[in-house]
Amino acid sequence: MPNFDQQPPAGGGAPTPQGRGGAPGGAPPAGGRGAAPAGGAAPQGRGAAPPAPPSALALKYPWPAKPVLLGTRVKRIDGPDKVTGRAKYTHDINRPGMLYGRIIRSPLPHARIVSIDLSAALKAPGVKAAYNVKEPGAQVMYQGDTVAAVAADTEERTKDAARLVKVEYEALPHFANEEQAMDPDAPVVFMGGNTRPGTAQDVGDIEAGFKQSAHIIEATYYTHVITHVCLESHSIVAEWEGDKLTAWCSTQGVFPSQQGLAMGLGIPAANVRVITQYMGGGFGSKLQAGAEAVIGAKLSQMAKLPVKLTLDRKEEHLDTGNRPSAGAKVKAGVTADGTLTSYQADSWGTGGAGQGVGNLPIPYIYTFPNRKRTHKDVYINSGTQRPMRAPGHPQACFLTEVLMDELADRVKMDPVEFRIKNAPVQVPSAMYRTYLPEGAKLFGWDKRHATGDPTPGPIKTGFGVSVHTWGGGGSGTQAHCDIMADGTVVMKCGTQDIGTGTRTIVALVTAETLGLPITAVRAEIGDTNYPRSGGSGGSTTAPSAMPAIRLTAAKALEALFVKVAPTLGVSADTLVATNGRIHVKDDPTKGVTWKDACKTLGADTISVDHMWEAGLSSVNSSGAQFTEVAVDIETGIVKVKRILAIQDCGLVVDRLTCESQIYGGVISSMNFALYEDRILDRVTGQMVNPNMEMYLLAGMSDIPKIDIILKDMPERGVVGVGEPPTVSLSAAIANAVRNATGAAIRSLPLHPHKILAAIEQQKAGGTL
Amino acid sequence: METEENLRSTRIVFGVHCLKIRHKGMYVSYEPDPDPAVYNELFDSGSYWCAQTQTSFGPDGQPVRPDICQGGRTCCAL
Structure with missing residues (x-):
C-alpha cells in the first residue's frame, strides 16, 4: 500500500505534458483555461488561449469574501410548487380548444x-x-x-x-x-459513404515508446449506445395568434428553440415566443427545438387551434437522441517503473444515421508522450445522436481508465499510485494529484485487495477508481433587474431551469448582492421575452448566468444608493446593503430599511439591464470517484455498495443544488455501466426495448450511499458542474468488478451475462 | 516527426459551410476558444442538425455534417 501522504509537489514530478494544446483526439485540457483565479492568471496545461481579464465592474463587485447565502444549503424556492403540482410543465399546459x-x-x-x-x-x-x-x-x-x-x-x-x-x-x-456498416462488401447507404475517417494523430515516436516499454497491452474496449430517457418527454404546446406563435416547449434553451421554430416554420424569429417554466430532464437532448416541436406548431397553424404534441416513451428512445457508441483497438506501453510510454488506438463509433461519435478524447487525461491514432465515424440506420452529458467523455474515460488498471497490474502498482504518477501537471482545474490520495484515504483504499477477491464463496468484492475533467465556462448571458417603490425585486433572465435549480440560484445571487433574504426576490426565467441567455448545456448555465445576475443586481443597487444617499446626508459610494437594510458602510446605525429605501423611488422603478462580464466565472474542473462493488460470480449480478465523489466547481453557489447535480451525475454514470442499453435487432434493425421495462434503469434500492466531497475554490468564480460528475463512475465500477472477479472487463454495459462470460474467459486463460 | 492532421474540420466557417448547420456549441453561452482543437474538445460531440428541418438530415434528406453541408449541395445556404 503506497503512502498517499507523500504527494508529489504541485506541478512537479509529472511526465512531459502532452503535445500541443488540445490536440484533437488527445486528452482533454489539463488545466486549460481559467485554471487560476477567475479571469486572472495565464493559461496552464495544454496551451489554451488565456481567459479574458476581469472587467472593471467584476473587480468592483467580486464575489463577497464573507457571503451570507452563497455556498450555504438553500432549498429550492420552487420546491413547494413542484411537490404540490402547482409547477406547470409543458405537458400541464392546456389551452382553450x-x-x-x-x-x-x-x-x-x-x-x-x-x-x-x-x-x-x-x-x-x-x-x-x-x-x-x-x-x-x-x-x-x-x-x-x-x-x-x-x-x-x-x-x-x-x-x-x-x-x-x-x-x-x-x-x-x-x-x-457498426460491424454491418463497416463490412467492405456492404452497400453504400449514406451520402459520402457508410464510414468517414476522423481525426488522425501522430505525436512523438510511437515505436520508440514501445521499445522503452517493459509491458505492452493490446486489447479492444467498447462502450455501447444509450438514450437520454428524460422523464418528461419532448413536448410542445403551440398556439398562434395571427402570424405570431407562442410555444410552451420542454427545452433546454428557449432562445435556441425560438430560432429553431422560426427557421423550421419559415417565419421571423421575432414572431415566436418560447416559454419553459419547468423542465423534467433533457441531458443534452433538448438543446434544439426538434422536429417534434416544428410539427406540433405546424399542425396548430393548419388547424388554427392550439396543439399539444407530447412524445411517448417509444418515440423518446427512437428519435430524440442517444449517446454514441465508442470502441478502440488499443496498444499501450508502460516502463517497469510505471511510466506511460506509447498509446496507439484505432477507434470508431456510431451516432446513428449519418452521425458519428465525434471527437473522442483518448487517451483520457493521462500523459502518454507518444501517441498515434486513427478514427472512423460509422453510420448505421438508427435514430441520430444528440449531445448527452459531457459528450465523448464517458466513453473516453472508460476506454482509458480500464486500460490504466490493467497497466497498473502489469507493473504491480496500486491503481491510485499509478494514476498519480501519470497524472498531468497539477493546476487548480486538474487536481488529480490531490484528489486521488485524499479520496483513497477517505474511502479506505488501503483495504483494497489485489486483482481477484481471494475470499471463498460466490460474493466477491472489489474497489475501483476513475478520474474525469470537463470544460464548461460562461459568457454572454443578459439580465434585467427591477427594484420597485414597494420594495419588490424582480430579476429576469432568459435562461431556463432544466431541473438543476437555476431559478433558485438566480434568486440567491440577487438576494446576496442586495443584502436581502432569498424570499424577497422574484426570479423570472424561461421566457424569450426576458433578456437573452444561452441554452442550458455544456455546464455553462451557472457560469454564464450568475455573473450576469450579480452585476445586474449590483448596478440596480447602485441606482438605489443614489436615490437613498441624499435622505441620509451621505455620498452614495459610502453605502452598502446588508441584512435587509441600506446603511453607511462604517456606521451601520446610519441607514434605513430596504422598504424605506425603496419608498424614495416615489413613482419610479429602478430598471437595469446588464450582462455577463469576465472575472466572475472560470472554465474546467476535475474530480475523482471511488466505488466498492459486490459481484455474485454465480449469477453475474453486480451490486454497487458505496460511492465517493470528489468534485471541484469553483465558487459553490448553492451547496444543496450543487450536491444534487453530483448525485444525479453519479447515478447517471451508474446507469451507463450497469443498466441502460439500447438494443437493436441485428436483422430487423428495430429497437427491442423501447420502453422503461426492458430498457433498464437503477431503482431506488440499486442506488448505494453516495458521499460527496465538494472542493470549494471561490477564487475561481462559478464553474459549471452539470457534466463532470457523470463521466467517471462507469469506469470505476468496471475497475471494481475486475478487482472483485479478476476477469478483464472491457466493454459496457456490465450485464450479468457479460460478467459471467468474462469470468469464464478468465478461467480459460484470460486475455491479459 | 510530429504531425497532426485534422481530417475533418468541425469548426463551422462562414462562406464555406451551410448557414443552417447547427451544433451544441452554437447554443450555449461560452466564448469559443480560438484554438479549434480546444473548442472541438469541449463541444464537438459530432452531433449536427439542420436549423430548417430540426433533424440531422437536411431538406434534401441527406445527413447534416460539416464535410457535406457545403456549397454544391442543393439545399445549402451560404
Missing part, C-alpha cells in the same frame, strides 16, 4: 416512401389537421423517422386517426450495428 398532435413514424430502419394516404385519417372523427412530413419518394433512414402528422380533438381520436394513415414503403438495405 386545444388539439392533440401525433407523429406517424417509420416502422422500418431504411426505406423509400412509395405513398402516403391521409384521406381516411382526415375523415376520422375529431381530426382537424394532417399533413405529410415527408413526401413520397423520400427516404426514411431509421425506425422512428418522421413520415406524417395528425391532430384531433382528443388524444384517443388522434391515435385512432394516426392508425388510419396508410403508408407504403419500399424496404432498402440497412445497418443495425
